[in-house]
Amino acid sequence: MLTNWYHHYPEDFKLVKIIFQPGGLFHLLGQAPTTYFTDSVTDAESVLGREISEIIQQLMNTEQYMPMIQVVDTYLLTKFRKLTLRLEPIDRANAFLQGKNSTVTLDYLADQSCLSYRQFERKFKERNGVSPKLFIRIARFNRAYTMKEKQPDKDWLDIAITCGYADYQHMVKDFKQFAGVTPVAMLQAEANSPEKRLGLHKDVVF
Numbered sequence: 001m002l003t004n005w006y007h008h009y010p011e012d013f014k015l016v017k018i019i020f021q022p023g024g025l026f027h028l029l030g031q032a033p034t035t036y037f038t039d040s041v042t043d044a045e046s047v048l049g050r051e052i053s054e055i056i057q058q059l060m061n062t063e064q065y066m067p068m069i070q071v072v073d074t075y076l077l078t079k080f081r082k083l084t085l086r087l088e089p090i091d092r093a094n095a096f097l098q099g100k101n102s103t104v105t106l107d108y109l110a111d112q113s114c115l116s117y118r119q120f121e122r123k124f125k126e127r128n129g130v131s132p133k134l135f136i137r138i139a140r141f142n143r144a145y146t147m148k149e150k151q152p153d154k155d156w157l158d159i160a161i162t163c164g165y166a167d168y169q170h171m172v173k174d175f176k177q178f179a180g181v182t183p184v185a186m187l188q189a190e191a192n193s194p195e196k197r198l199g200l201h202k203d204v205v206f
Contacts, residue, residue: 140163
């Protein structure tokens with residue numbers, strides 16, 4: 001999602017967030033184009049059916065976060081185990097584009113996927129909801145933030161150059177577009193997130 005959405009909640013609420021690996025949701029939904037969900041809010045039941053309503057009810061009846069995570073994990077793992085994955089060469093493109101110092105071109109990835117560039121772009125967008133070029137920018141932004149998290153003493157300018165930005169201001173531009181704030185402000189906000197305060201970890205990757 002690239003558009004800023006604002007929600008107002010009462011003080012007493014719990015929120016569960018699921019972050020899929022690129023392409024994960026595409027396969028979970030039986031290869032339904034994820035462009036339908038880009039920059040939109042979608043009722044889960046309209047996509048996943050009535051079974052998700054039962055999961056939501058279980059979550060509402062659960063008081064603590066860890067049991068809530070177990071409910072979601074069990075549901076997703078069960079669905080993935082039932083899938084018959086039909087992976088194509090293009091499904092490997094995400095790994096290249098998320099690489100630490102990836103220098104591969106989109107033309108090269110299209111060729112390796114046995115597709116023309118336009119076919120590659122269309123299929124990539126179906127799987128990830130955004131174009132390959134935008135995906136590269138998002139991956140670079142994420143790489144910069146993750147690097148700062150793991151190496152807090154590393155200078156932001158050094159991180160910008162290491163991640164392939166021309167300078168610090170170019171990195172700031174991406175942070176403002178994708179996070180709505182500067183790199184420093186995002187780091188401060190993340191430090192106060194429920195995940196950090198509760199000591200939760202991203203143990204399961206889909």
